[in-house]
Amino acid sequence: xxxxxxxxxxLNDWLKHLQKKAKLYAPRxxxxxxxxxxxxxxxxxxLEYIPTILPxxxxxxxxxxxxxxxSSQPFKTAKAIEKFEEFILFGVHTCDIAGIQCxxxxxxxxxxxxxxxxxxxxxxIIGIECLKYCDEYANCTSMGNHVPRGGYDxxxxxxxxxxxxxINSEKGERLVTKLDYIKEATEADMSSLERAREAKKxxxxxxxxxxxxxxxxxxxxxxxxxxxxxxxxxCVACGNCTAVCPxxxxxxxxDDMELSLNEGIRYRIWNSCQMDDxxxxxxxxxxxxxxxxxQRHRYxxxxxxxxxKYNRYFCTGCGRCTRTCMADISLIETVNSLLKExxxxx
Amino acid sequence: xLDREILLEKMRTTPYLPMKAKIIEAEMVTDKEKFFRIQLExxxxxxxxxxxxxxxxxxxxxxxxxxxxxxxxxxxxxxxxVRNAGSFTNxxxxxxxxxxxxxxxxxxxxxxxxxxxGYDIVIVAGGLGIVPLRSLIRYIMHNRNDFGNVQILLGCRxxxxxxFEEETKEWMKRSEIKFNCTVxxxxxxxxGNVGLITTLIPGVDINPTRTYGVVVGPPIMYKFVIGxxxxxxxxxxxxxxxxxxRMRCGLGKCGHxxxxxxxxxxxxxxxxxxxxxxxxxxxxxxxV
Numbered sequence: 001x002x003x004x005x006x007x008x009x010x011l012n013d014w015l016k017h018l019q020k021k022a023k024l025y026a027p028r029x030x031x032x033x034x035x036x037x038x039x040x041x042x043x044x045x046x047l048e049y050i051p052t053i054l055p056x057x058x059x060x061x062x063x064x065x066x067x068x069x070x071s072s073q074p075f076k077t078a079k080a081i082e083k084f085e086e087f088i089l090f091g092v093h094t095c096d097i098a099g100i101q102c103x104x105x106x107x108x109x110x111x112x113x114x115x116x117x118x119x120x121x122x123x124x125i126i127g128i129e130c131l132k133y134c135d136e137y138a139n140c141t142s143m144g145n146h147v148p149r150g151g152y153d154x155x156x157x158x159x160x161x162x163x164x165x166x167i168n169s170e171k172g173e174r175l176v177t178k179l180d181y182i183k184e185a186t187e188a189d190m191s192s193l194e195r196a197r198e199a200k201k202x203x204x205x206x207x208x209x210x211x212x213x214x215x216x217x218x219x220x221x222x223x224x225x226x227x228x229x230x231x232x233x234x235c236v237a238c239g240n241c242t243a244v245c246p247x248x249x250x251x252x253x254x255d256d257m258e259l260s261l262n263e264g265i266r267y268r269i270w271n272s273c274q275m276d277d278x279x280x281x282x283x284x285x286x287x288x289x290x291x292x293x294x295q296r297h298r299y300x301x302x303x304x305x306x307x308x309k310y311n312r313y314f315c316t317g318c319g320r321c322t323r324t325c326m327a328d329i330s331l332i333e334t335v336n337s338l339l340k341e342x343x344x345x346x
Numbered sequence: 347x348l349d350r351e352i353l354l355e356k357m358r359t360t361p362y363l364p365m366k367a368k369i370i371e372a373e374m375v376t377d378k379e380k381f382f383r384i385q386l387e388x389x390x391x392x393x394x395x396x397x398x399x400x401x402x403x404x405x406x407x408x409x410x411x412x413x414x415x416x417x418x419x420x421x422x423x424x425x426x427x428v429r430n431a432g433s434f435t436n437x438x439x440x441x442x443x444x445x446x447x448x449x450x451x452x453x454x455x456x457x458x459x460x461x462x463x464g465y466d467i468v469i470v471a472g473g474l475g476i477v478p479l480r481s482l483i484r485y486i487m488h489n490r491n492d493f494g495n496v497q498i499l500l501g502c503r504x505x506x507x508x509x510f511e512e513e514t515k516e517w518m519k520r521s522e523i524k525f526n527c528t529v530x531x532x533x534x535x536x537x538g539n540v541g542l543i544t545t546l547i548p549g550v551d552i553n554p555t556r557t558y559g560v561v562v563g564p565p566i567m568y569k570f571v572i573g574x575x576x577x578x579x580x581x582x583x584x585x586x587x588x589x590x591x592r593m594r595c596g597l598g599k600c601g602h603x604x605x606x607x608x609x610x611x612x613x614x615x616x617x618x619x620x621x622x623x624x625x626x627x628x629x630x631x632x633x634v
Contacts, residue, residue: 067362068362068363070405070448071405072405072406072446075366075446075448077363077364077366077448078363079360079363106599107599109598111357111358111361111597111598112358112361113361113597113599114359114360114361115362223626223627224626224627249599249601250600250601250602251594251595251599251600251601252594252600252602253408253409253594253595253600254408255405255406255407255408257405257406261406264405264406266362266405266408268362268595268600271600271601271602273601273604278592278601278602279591279592279602279603279604280592281590281591281592282410282429282431282432282434282435283429283431283564283590285564285565285590285630287591287592287605287628287630288628293627293628297604297606297628300606300607301607304607305606305607306607308607309607
């Protein structure tokens with residue numbers, strides 16, 4: 001079976017089934033926004049949502065993650081997590097799946113990061129394809145992430161009465177077989193899927209004013225652009241943009257001591273290249289002084305450095321950085337200003 | 347198993363777990379710097395390349411990247427020399443002989459010693475720059491006939507900040523190594539040169555295409571010294587530097603040490619000037 005179908009009225013039954021299989025995380029409403037949360041009541045799962053406040057990153061690269069247990073006297077160290085548990089991420093947008101692919105590449109790159117890979121090993125991804133824009137902040141079309149591009153076990157598409165489910169792995173297949181309410185997709189189902197994809201083409205338009213290779217070129221040539229000064233002037237260095245980014249993975253480490261001051265746990269904690277001491281050394285030299293340089297660094301890590309290293313853009317187009325920015329710095333606007341400057345000079 | 351294989355296996359399977367290590371010597375060597383001789387558990391040899399660094403762990407104070415200042419030819423132990431400059435190093439300075447530390451590493455790319463075989467070497471050390479360079483100098487001393495002429499230029503702010511005093515006296519005596527030293531400000535007992543390190547370079551006699559220039563010092567020093575070496579016509583790829591950055595993980599992940607797209611902890615800390623030249627603006631050490 002390559003494609004299956006599930007009636008919407010049976011969705012909750014399937015969710016209950018998934019709940020029994022592994023720890024289940026899915027989007028739900030939180031005030032006027034959305035968050036990924038462990039599923040308690042399947043009725044709370046909400047599949048029509050704009051990107052969650054934090055990407056599902058928090059489940060495979062937690063904000064505060066145990067690295068090791070230690071004791072000073074006698075000197076002892078041990079792995080802090082003995083067992084990683086199986087979990088299912090349900091209802092993940094294609095942009096966030098692209099984010100997972102980015103972090104896979106990063107943490108698989110030698111030297112490997114066992115903490116990430118152990119978690120990733122236990123992860124099952126069930127995606128849902130967007131058929132309309134979440135809001136004006138997303139740039140998923142320019143990034144090519146408005147359509148599924150692998151990286152998932154199952155992908156759901158809403159065709160009205162039913163979901164069509166694309167089965168993309170054995171792990172995924174096991175979650176849809178032997179259930180009487182999930183059937184192989186019929187030809188009629190497949191043509192509905194086709195129609196949904198066609199309709200999408202009319203809705204999703206590239207958000208940048210040029211194609212990605214031109215965006216890369218603009219970044220290549222515009223390191224000294226005034227665009228960065230402008231962005232730097234507005235930035236308040238709060239670090240929101242990096243915290244909500246599905247592909248930001250910078251971290252710091254911290255030791256939490258027990259009251260005895262002898263034993264403790266070393267954590268890694270999300271950190272942000274937007275913080276003013278991020279690249280400062282003990283001697284006082286600050287190697288990325290200035291918010292303009294730090295913002296530029298963030299953008300280059302999405303549109304230039306990762307392309308050079310992994311042939312992969314680390315912007316997924318989810319729009320979270322723009323949505324969350326307190327200073328109204330817009331990613332689409334920044335990239336388009338750079339493109340405009342580049343065209344003017346050409 | 348070879349020591350090196352054991353360390354590599356640890357790095358592969360448990361890269362965040364520090365190894366147990368014992369301080370077997372500890373001594374204040376200037377007002378601000380302390381020297382440590384360290385032995386890994388089971389007397390494993392660190393097997394580093396000159397120029398690499400380790401992450402030193404003190405539980406409760408996390409970790410800091412510290413240059414190794416002994417040569418891999420010094421077996422059974424390795425040396426660190428640390429300035430008291432922050433909360434971590436302040437705690438490290440309180441540690442004494444017999445105390446236990448955590449060590450991860452060695453990390454990064456060291457000096458390209460194999461490429462330097464047969465070449466003349468000019469080593470330029472400013473201030474604490476002599477610390478990582480000591481690993482190279484000791485390596486060269488132990489393999490002296492692998493290299494051509496060797497000259498060491500050492501500069502620091504004042505005579506009392508001079509590190510490895512006994513050793514430098516010995517370097518001065520050795521006829522097969524030219525050693526020259528200068529201080530920015532002399533004190534009454536100082537009989538040597540006075541002036542910035544750059545003043546020593548015009549006087550060195552070299553065949554530029556046969557010479558490697560190796561420069562380590564504070565960020566401000568590089569562009570001036572590199573400029574002088576370029577004036578001497580040493581090719582870009584034969585000018586070697588080592589850069590200080592805020593390494594936190596050593597694994598090319600955490601982001602703190604990045605210069606543009608490059609993780610200094612993995613691709614450095616040693617670079618050639620050809621590498622440096624490609625950086626657009628985030629590298630303070632780049633000559634203009």
